[in-house]
Amino acid sequence: MRGATLKDVAKAADVSIASASRAINGLDNVKEDLRRRVLEAASKLRYVPHGGARSLATNRTNTIGVILPDIYGEFFSEIIRGIDFAARARGLHILVSGSHGDLQEAVSAVRAMVGRVDGILVMSPFVDSQDLVAVLPLNLPLVTISSSIGDEFNGAISIDNYGGGQIAAGHLIEIGCKNIGHVCGPTSNFEACERKRGFFDRASDAGLEVPNIFEGDFSEESGYQAGIYFAKAKNRPDGIFVANDMMAVGCLMALADQGVNVPNDIAIIGFDDIPIARFTAPTLTTLNVGVYEIGTRSLDLLANGIENDDGTIGPGFKIEPELVARKSTAKGAN
Amino acid sequence: MRGATLKDVAKAADVSIASASRAINGLDNVKEDLRRRVLEAASKLRYVPHGGARSLATNRTNTIGVILPDIYGEFFSEIIRGIDFAARARGLHILVSGSHGDLQEAVSAVRAMVGRVDGILVMSPFVDSQDLVAVLPLNLPLVTISSSIGDEFNGAISIDNYGGGQIAAGHLIEIGCKNIGHVCGPTSNFEACERKRGFFDRASDAGLEVPNIFEGDFSEESGYQAGIYFAKAKNRPDGIFVANDMMAVGCLMALADQGVNVPNDIAIIGFDDIPIARFTAPTLTTLNVGVYEIGTRSLDLLANGIENDDGTIGPGFKIEPELVARKSTAKGAN
DNA sequence: CATGTAAATGTAAGCGCTTACATTTTGGGA
DNA sequence: TCCCAAAATGTAAGCGCTTACATTTACATG
Numbered sequence: 001m002r003g004a005t006l007k008d009v010a011k012a013a014d015v016s017i018a019s020a021s022r023a024i025n026g027l028d029n030v031k032e033d034l035r036r037r038v039l040e041a042a043s044k045l046r047y048v049p050h051g052g053a054r055s056l057a058t059n060r061t062n063t064i065g066v067i068l069p070d071i072y073g074e075f076f077s078e079i080i081r082g083i084d085f086a087a088r089a090r091g092l093h094i095l096v097s098g099s100h101g102d103l104q105e106a107v108s109a110v111r112a113m114v115g116r117v118d119g120i121l122v123m124s125p126f127v128d129s130q131d132l133v134a135v136l137p138l139n140l141p142l143v144t145i146s147s148s149i150g151d152e153f154n155g156a157i158s159i160d161n162y163g164g165g166q167i168a169a170g171h172l173i174e175i176g177c178k179n180i181g182h183v184c185g186p187t188s189n190f191e192a193c194e195r196k197r198g199f200f201d202r203a204s205d206a207g208l209e210v211p212n213i214f215e216g217d218f219s220e221e222s223g224y225q226a227g228i229y230f231a232k233a234k235n236r237p238d239g240i241f242v243a244n245d246m247m248a249v250g251c252l253m254a255l256a257d258q259g260v261n262v263p264n265d266i267a268i269i270g271f272d273d274i275p276i277a278r279f280t281a282p283t284l285t286t287l288n289v290g291v292y293e294i295g296t297r298s299l300d301l302l303a304n305g306i307e308n309d310d311g312t313i314g315p316g317f318k319i320e321p322e323l324v325a326r327k328s329t330a331k332g333a334n
Numbered sequence: 335m336r337g338a339t340l341k342d343v344a345k346a347a348d349v350s351i352a353s354a355s356r357a358i359n360g361l362d363n364v365k366e367d368l369r370r371r372v373l374e375a376a377s378k379l380r381y382v383p384h385g386g387a388r389s390l391a392t393n394r395t396n397t398i399g400v401i402l403p404d405i406y407g408e409f410f411s412e413i414i415r416g417i418d419f420a421a422r423a424r425g426l427h428i429l430v431s432g433s434h435g436d437l438q439e440a441v442s443a444v445r446a447m448v449g450r451v452d453g454i455l456v457m458s459p460f461v462d463s464q465d466l467v468a469v470l471p472l473n474l475p476l477v478t479i480s481s482s483i484g485d486e487f488n489g490a491i492s493i494d495n496y497g498g499g500q501i502a503a504g505h506l507i508e509i510g511c512k513n514i515g516h517v518c519g520p521t522s523n524f525e526a527c528e529r530k531r532g533f534f535d536r537a538s539d540a541g542l543e544v545p546n547i548f549e550g551d552f553s554e555e556s557g558y559q560a561g562i563y564f565a566k567a568k569n570r571p572d573g574i575f576v577a578n579d580m581m582a583v584g585c586l587m588a589l590a591d592q593g594v595n596v597p598n599d600i601a602i603i604g605f606d607d608i609p610i611a612r613f614t615a616p617t618l619t620t621l622n623v624g625v626y627e628i629g630t631r632s633l634d635l636l637a638n639g640i641e642n643d644d645g646t647i648g649p650g651f652k653i654e655p656e657l658v659a660r661k662s663t664a665k666g667a668n
Numbered sequence: 669c670a671t672g673t674a675a676a677t678g679t680a681a682g683c684g685c686t687t688a689c690a691t692t693t694t695g696g697g698a
Numbered sequence: 699t700c701c702c703a704a705a706a707t708g709t710a711a712g713c714g715c716t717t718a719c720a721t722t723t724a725c726a727t728g
Contacts, residue, residue, distance in 0.1 A: 056685070687711090
């Protein structure tokens, strides 16, 4: 059932196990003849080094653990793409896990990764994420993305959600909306709260109320529900800030189904700028946060920290969302 | 630098390391008092078991290796979603790796996984994938998806690409196309070849030639190029089979940019039915292969095999694509 | 109270590898 | 030819854990 081990190879090549190890790993202090014999034996036996054992001996796994709320979908997929790219560039592998929006799952995912990874990259947008780091073994290099446990320690990457909410409100006001609505994310979500807060604050600065709010869960489906709700609302808004693009996509579909014109009847602005935002009808105005770059930069931050002997992670950073104006808020244009 | 070990816990609780292990793992042959002491010491020391060491001792990692051409994007992301779902249901973790369209990378990814996973799920649509299994340690449970090394052994999951190509041609013919074109995938890709072959055979059955072909690489970008090419072709086709949805999306954009009406000037049919196909303008006619189910079913096949003591994988299966007719081939409608 | 048995705990080997250190081999210079 | 440093190879400890087996403890029975 098990494959050949180094011991088998050593025996077949009639050398000590240490020499076999050296030969296989390409150390330079082995004679060519010995190396040849070992390599021959290895390929004859179809020997493949046992990564787990090697890691145990070297205390290095060359693997990074990645924990995201989900590991698929436009948004997370794009983060993973960034992580993957940066990891490949460094010869690192990634062990991914989805927490499915549940803090306990995130915690158990982290624990399961101990001893299998050199460090962990976690995105845990729960308001009470500090439980996560509390249960961690000390000394495990950790970088957090968009987690409420932000500023307490290094290695925190965050998005300026509050600022983004303000920009969204500002944009709607600028294009002339007088009655703005909001599709927010779940209240248990740290980021959703911040976006909402920024949106409200900017609106109130302009003397506007936000009478209509719909709470979604960041899924396309809930965005669709929101669209229905707003299409039928008695005091129908003329502009809506949807807290993420996936919901905005659902919203767009619902509004189309209800015969509401976007942007002329209702303008829509999303958040994230996921790839699909360029393909919707109409194309979606949104806030770009550099999803891909979040992936690459967070991986780099973590990997650099791991390479430091003291294992300390460098300072994180905060991302400022940038408005990408597309058709879904281009009122009057054609 | 390292965290607490079981030895530390045992010492702190003043018990033997074996007892500590039993207490931590919840075996029933430990006195309550001893267990309490151990658990207390463990939490005080913030002990988290070392997964790697445990795996080495038990010869079980509870992890599945997943190797896909890429680990992001609509198509692969959807497969991963399926895999993730099925894995979670069984308490398994997944170690993912992208081969980036390169067979050698796939091979090295597999080797890097040996000793870290209980089995491997690999999608390797290269015409010469047999190199992959040749280099593998025997006895490593393996399930292949859409790989040319199909029928030789159990655990092969494939798509009836040839049949799908035929369906695509049949559909275009049925809606009245007289001059059909094809955007194929790279010739090094096993699946692309089969889709093309099916498409051609069915066309020729109907007495049609396929004068215009454009070779893409499955990316949206190359689909866009294809769209430009066809829009300007002297003998412009009235229907095109694009070998995957991602390229079809790019194609749709290019045709729109060129002022070509889809479906009336040119009908477009894709392949895969990725989620985005429902959102394009016009919505995309395509062939559904149950991407999500490919993920769940392949994981189940592999996991069941691993649970067999002899580690043999059960028989695989072949998926028959199903036509999903949407607007991009609805000629004349509206 | 001696005794046998089951339950609780301890001892130590081993999972497959790396690596410090010990030992042997090699080869150039005197 | 002999000697010695450097190079090549071997020995063995250990990475953190599980687990077979040995030992001790607890307890009911005659």
